[in-house]
Structures are given as structure tokens and as C-alpha cells.
Amino acid sequence: MIKTPLTRWFDLDTPVFGAPMAGVAGGELARAVSLxxxxxxxxxxxxxxxxxxxEQARLSTEADVSFGVGLMAWVLADRPELLAATxxxxxALVSVSFGDPAPFVGPLHDxxxxxxxxxxxxxxxxxxxxAGADVIVAQGTEAGGHTGHRSTLPLLQEVLAATDRPVLAAGGVATGAGLAAVLVAGAAGAWIGTPFLACTEATTSPAARERVRAASGDDTVLTSAFDIAQGLAWPDRWPGRALVNDFTETWHGREAELRGDTxxxxxxxxxxxxxxxxxxxxxxxxSVGLVTAEESATDVVRRLTTDARTALERAPRLLGRANTIP
Ligand SMILES: Cc1cc2nc3c(=O)[nH]c(=O)nc-3n(C[C@H](O)[C@H](O)[C@H](O)COP(=O)(O)O)c2cc1C
Structure with missing residues (x-):
């Protein structure tokens, strides 16, 4: 067990938040993280x-565990029915990211x-x-999926210095030691996506799981090429971090040419x-280079927690003290 202001708020055993991942994190993955x-x-x-x-929410409700839903602000503007269903x-928690959350905070708080x-x-x-958001997710450019250009640790520290709200660190947290590091830095938990990509409960395809398990951290690229090619209305400021493939090798860096290339x-x-x-x-x-096995997300959360505790228990040695944590 690891306690932070957010584990107390949401009655959790550990400050691990399974990040919302469209196309990967359905009800089964969310339930497994909560279990x-x-x-x-x-x-x-x-x-x-x-x-x-x-339907997906019902899986957690029936298992009697809490869950959250991750929505995208630029999508909600045209699809209010998603907010109503949520x-x-x-x-227990809804994230509204990639755009201004202000119009959606009131109805959720109500x-x-x-x-x-x-x-x-x-x-x-x-x-x-x-906007009145309750929880801040400091998402660094190391993160998988759509993200910004600032790195996790400097962004996290700057955000912590400028807010009194609980902050979750997102982007690159993939080991217990990494979780301990962001907690010691002052985060109230970690918002973790990539380490769950190859989990048995994720909806990732078998071929994608294999690629994820084989990839190293050198193999990602932050690119808008996929969004442009698919004509998606993703705002420019959020490119997506994906595994390098033939398409990105051909088109990343040639976005102007890509527009309109049928x-x-x-x-x-x-x-x-x-x-x-x-x-x-x-x-x-x-952090994809650290994902090498296909296992249950429940086990991933438990391992992160146990290893974070071990790292936290070792920390007093840095001060020349014996372990003081029971
Ligand atoms: C496959 C994938 C899909 C994602 N989809 C969403 C999404 O739908 N909504 C969202 O807010 N963030 C999304 N993200 C970003 C995650 O919520 C989170 O910020 C990120 O995974 C954290 O960094 P990490 O991947 O290094 O753990 C996605 C990330 C991945 C890897």
C-alpha cells in the first residue's frame, strides 16, 4: 500500500492511474488496473x-471496483452525447484533455x-x-499517444511549483523505481499507459503486442503524419508518439506534402x-523498451507498487540512515 492525497480521495491502495487509451483501454483493462x-x-x-x-463501465461496476473515463475536449465539442453517457x-474520475476542459467541468461537478x-x-x-479541474496530469512528451513537446520531469516540477491541486505524472513511468521517483518529486501518483499496451486485458491486436514487446525506447517518433493521412481533426499542437514504421519513415517530416496525398x-x-x-x-x-512480457494489468499494478515501496524503503540510505519505513 502507498498513500497519497489521491489514493485517499479515491480510496485506492496505490497511486497508479491506468491512463485512458482510446482503442486499447476498454472496460476489461480499466477493471484489471482497479483490481x-x-x-x-x-x-x-x-x-x-x-x-x-x-457497456465498458458496467464491467467495473459489476466487479464493484471504481473506474474513470478519459474524454477528449476537441471531440466533445461536436459529440455531447459522449459526456452524457459518461x-x-x-x-469516480473523468479526464477531459486535448483542449479546454472548461465547458465540461460544471456538468461533471454537478x-x-x-x-x-x-x-x-x-x-x-x-x-x-x-476551468476548475480537480486533478492535474502533467503529461510529458515521452508519453505514448498524443502529447506535447515538454519533457515529463521538468514539466512536472514546474507544474508542482505552480499549483496546489494534486498532480499526476504522465509519460515514461514504467517501473516501481520510476513511480517512487515521481512520488518523491511531489506527484500524487502516476498516469500510466505504455506499460499496459501488451497486457492480456488490453484490446491491442496480437501483432501490435508483438511489436510492442520487441521495440526498444529508441523506436518511437512524435508525429502528426498518421492524423494528417487519416484526415483526423486532431489539433496540430498534439502530435502522437508511435512506433516507427515504414509509413513514418516515408512521411514524418514531410507533413505539408502529405496533406492531400490520396x-x-x-x-x-x-x-x-x-x-x-x-x-x-x-x-x-x-518506456516501450521496458514492456517485454504479456501479463495481466492487475499483476503490472501490483509489481509497480511492490517495487515502488522497495525503492522508497531504500531511499533513507541516501541520507546515510538505515531503513526507517516499517
Ligand atoms: C495507445 C494510446 C492511446 C491513448 N489514447 C488516449 C486517449 O484516448 N485519451 C487521453 O487522454 N490520452 C490518451 N493517451 C495518452 C495517455 O492517457 C497517457 O498520457 C500516456 O500513455 C502516459 O504516458 P506513457 O505512455 O509513457 O505511460 C493514449 C496513449 C496511448 C499509448
Missing amino acids: GGGLGMIGVGAATPPEWIT VAAEP AGIAVATAVNSRADLDRAHA RAAEWVRRARADGDLAAAPVYAGE
């Missing part, structure tokens, strides 16, 4: 039907639901404060339909 003592988040994508949220599912939002810059933090668009469309990872995106963060 390990953390809080699992369901990831809602741009095209997710609202009924899916209802509120009806009664999650329903008694806590709101988190990811910040990728110091300016984003001011917007999160103005052959490139068709290449990604067909690859996604066929599961061809030469051109389909596999979003993953720099």
Missing part, C-alpha cells in the same frame, strides 16, 4: 459510440464527478486552473483495415 489497487480509466476515441461507454455511467485534465505546458496549467491516405486506410503494421499506427511511449 490491482489503482484506478483504471476507459479511453474514449473520436468515433466511439456512447453505448460502448455504458455522466450516466457514474465514474454529477459529483471529479475532473482531471492533462497539461502539456505551463500555459495549459493556467487554463486548467481557470495514395498515402489509402496506404494507411488499407493498413489499418488489414492490420498491416508497416503503415498502421501503434501508439506507444518511450
Whole structure:
């Protein structure tokens, strides 16, 4: 057990938040993270039907564990039905990231639901404060999926110095020692995605799992190429961190040319339909090199917790003291 202000708030055994990952984190993954003592988040994508949220949430409700839902602000602007389905599912926490959360905080608070939002810059933090977000996720560029350009540790420290709200560190936390590090830095927990990509409960395809397990941390690229090729309305300021493949080797850095290139668009469309990872995106963060096994997310959460405790118990030695933690 590890206690922080957020484990007390959400009645958790450990400050591990299973990050929302559209296309990867459904109800099974969220439930498995929560069964390990953390809080699992369901990831809602741009095209997710609202009924899916209802179905996936039920898995946690039936198992009598808490869960959260991760929404994207730029999607909610056009799809308010996603917010309605989320509120009806009664999650403990909802994240509204990638855009201004302000319009959505009031309805969530009215329903008694806590709101988190990811910040990728110091300016984003001011917007999160103005919106009334309860929990700040400091998301560094090391993170898998869509993210910003600041690195996790300096962003985390700057955010901690400028807020009195609980902060979760996101981007690159993949071991117990890494979890202990961000807790000692002052975070109230970690928002963890990439280490769950190859878990048995994730909806990742078998081929993508294999690629994730084989990849090293050198094999990712932060790119808008996939979004441009698919004509997605992702705002420019959030490119996505994905595994390098033939498509990114061909198109990353040539975004202007890529816009309107119908052959490139068709290449990604067909690859996604066929599961061809030469051109389909596999979003993953720099910690992907530490993901080598396919295991239950419950076990991953338990290991992170045990190893973080071990690291925290060792910390007093740095001060020349014997272990003082029982
Ligand atoms: C495959 C994938 C999909 C993601 N989808 C979402 C999403 O739908 N909503 C969201 O807020 N963040 C999304 N993220 C970002 C995560 O919430 C989180 O910030 C990130 O995974 C943390 O860093 P890490 O990958 O280094 O653990 C996604 C990340 C990945 C790897």
C-alpha cells in the first residue's frame, strides 16, 4: 500500500492511474488496473459510440471496483452525447484533455464527478486552473499517444511549483523505481499507459503486442503524419508518439506534402483495415523498451507498487540512515 492525497480521495491502495487509451483501454483493462489497487480509466476515441461507454463501465461496476473515463475536449465539442453517457455511467474520475476542459467541468461537478485534465505546458496549467479541474496530469512528451513537446520531469516540477491541486505524472513511468521517483518529486501518483499496451486485458491486436514487446525506447517518433493521412481533426499542437514504421519513415517530416496525398491516405486506410503494421499506427511511449512480457494489468499494478515501496524503503540510505519505513 502507498498513500497519497489521491489514493485517499479515491480510496485506492496505490497511486497508479491506468491512463485512458482510446482503442486499447476498454472496460476489461480499466477493471484489471482497479483490481490491482489503482484506478483504471476507459479511453474514449473520436468515433466511439456512447453505448460502448455504458457497456465498458458496467464491467467495473459489476466487479464493484471504481473506474474513470478519459474524454477528449476537441471531440466533445461536436459529440455531447459522449459526456452524457459518461455522466450516466457514474465514474469516480473523468479526464477531459486535448483542449479546454472548461465547458465540461460544471456538468461533471454537478454529477459529483471529479475532473482531471492533462497539461502539456505551463500555459495549459493556467487554463486548467481557470476551468476548475480537480486533478492535474502533467503529461510529458515521452508519453505514448498524443502529447506535447515538454519533457515529463521538468514539466512536472514546474507544474508542482505552480499549483496546489494534486498532480499526476504522465509519460515514461514504467517501473516501481520510476513511480517512487515521481512520488518523491511531489506527484500524487502516476498516469500510466505504455506499460499496459501488451497486457492480456488490453484490446491491442496480437501483432501490435508483438511489436510492442520487441521495440526498444529508441523506436518511437512524435508525429502528426498518421492524423494528417487519416484526415483526423486532431489539433496540430498534439502530435502522437508511435512506433516507427515504414509509413513514418516515408512521411514524418514531410507533413505539408502529405496533406492531400490520396495514395498515402489509402496506404494507411488499407493498413489499418488489414492490420498491416508497416503503415498502421501503434501508439506507444518511450518506456516501450521496458514492456517485454504479456501479463495481466492487475499483476503490472501490483509489481509497480511492490517495487515502488522497495525503492522508497531504500531511499533513507541516501541520507546515510538505515531503513526507517516499517
Ligand atoms: C495507445 C494510446 C492511446 C491513448 N489514447 C488516449 C486517449 O484516448 N485519451 C487521453 O487522454 N490520452 C490518451 N493517451 C495518452 C495517455 O492517457 C497517457 O498520457 C500516456 O500513455 C502516459 O504516458 P506513457 O505512455 O509513457 O505511460 C493514449 C496513449 C496511448 C499509448
